[in-house]
Amino acid sequence: MTPLGDDPAHTPARPAHAPPARETRDARLVLDDVAIGRTLMRIAHELVERNADPQSLYLVAVPNGGVPLARRLAANLREIADLEVPLGILDTTLYRDDLMSRSARPRLRRTEMPSAVDERAVILVDDVASTGRTIRAAMDALMDFGRPKSVQVVALVDRGHRELPIKIDYVGKNIPTSPEDDVRLQGEGGAALPEEGPLSVVHLPDARRVRA
């Protein structure tokens, strides 16, 4: 258990103001935008602290949730260390291990890798870490783009239930969940995930019931 996930600065989160969207009726607010902002600033500091050569950092977002988070991390690194860190987007869909067992092929999302990963300290940025399968897929995808010096993982939320030996290096917040729950990053008040603008993390206990 890493102490990083239990930063008292953002626990407990502020109570939800009765989200209007019906889909999020039973949602419990885990992190509001202020808490997310504080968490990402802390993680930016840790990135600089733990990487001897911060010039070599390369943020790679796992879409969709990782994209707005990586953007904010890049802005934070600019602010606190005057670093211009490249920002990539890496879709993991074509590397998933469950494609053949699903009844439909998932939609692909965009991949944009603006510069080479060779000799870079690649920071994979994901919104919610759980089984570790997405991170495994992201690492395989990354290796097709070159040979990074190191790969580290940022997750805004770690909800547990790991199925692979994957370690999350920078955890925003650990939250206990049951496997059927859904934890998601979205806009404020139940809105869809925005490219920019306020974010929130909600915990939907028993996602099956809410989705139905």
Add this chain to the structure above:
Amino acid sequence: MIGRDLLCIDDLTREEIGTILETAEHMREVAARDVKKVPTLRGRTIVNLFFEASTRTATSFEIAGKRLSADVVNFSTRSSSLSKAESILDTARTIDAMDPDAVVVRHNVAGVPKRIADVLEVPVINAGDGAHAHPTQALLDLFTVQKEKGRIDGLTVAIVGDIAHSRVARSNIAGFQKMGAEVRVAAPPTMIPAGVEALGVKAYPSVREALDGVDVVMMLRIQLERFAGALFPSIREYSATFGLDREKLRYARDDAIVMHPGPVNRGVELSHDLADRRPSVILDQVRNGVALRMAVLYLFSGRPPGQSALDGNSGGD
């Protein structure tokens, strides 16, 4: 779409075509990488079952399959007449018994892929059958136009050449109309199929009228060996009347693009100059063809676990 056949454009809804084109756009990104291969279809087998010679389409499907890490097996045979229908189905059953995850079929007789699809459980992708259909060509043409123009809906497309004997024309008419474009055709009367206007297509006896204000000019290959002297008096006359050069292209919109499914008879349906340079996008069509076929193999190959053909994306972790 897993497990479904792709025999003609009418097998697809407008939304499904949209999904295929969007997927192809992402596949273009894979093709632009240094390592042009993803593990998606690792351990899957795709059989190219070609009863009619076709280097280009077979190569395109082969590269598409290999970029997705599938094992691609090319099976070419020269059985070409319908009287051998039984042996065709025997061949197909033999291939099927080897448990492929998709079979890509080309035959010079219309309807053979359908017959094969009827006896096989595995998805059958039509790679061209007689004068009937060539759905992946139409899809790659739609994809190319979408990339060039940013849309398909509301555009005007002129198809020029042997409409009556062209599966490319037939599939493109269906595809562009389904996506909201207006389609015109221009050809000598002997090359315009009876009843083409019932498809909602306006037929023109001259290139000038057909090209007036169009966004896309699609030229078809003239089958010199088959039709010279039978459907039009001479190649020179055909070229002068229905061949495209910069002079005739002036009737189209200033930003019109020129397409051709290849291989081009240079100096016959297309001037040398236009065959090689903008606004013709012939090599882009080829490039887009690989990405589009990757998309089709990704979306269609395999046997469905249940019967559900609904597409979606549940997030994973």
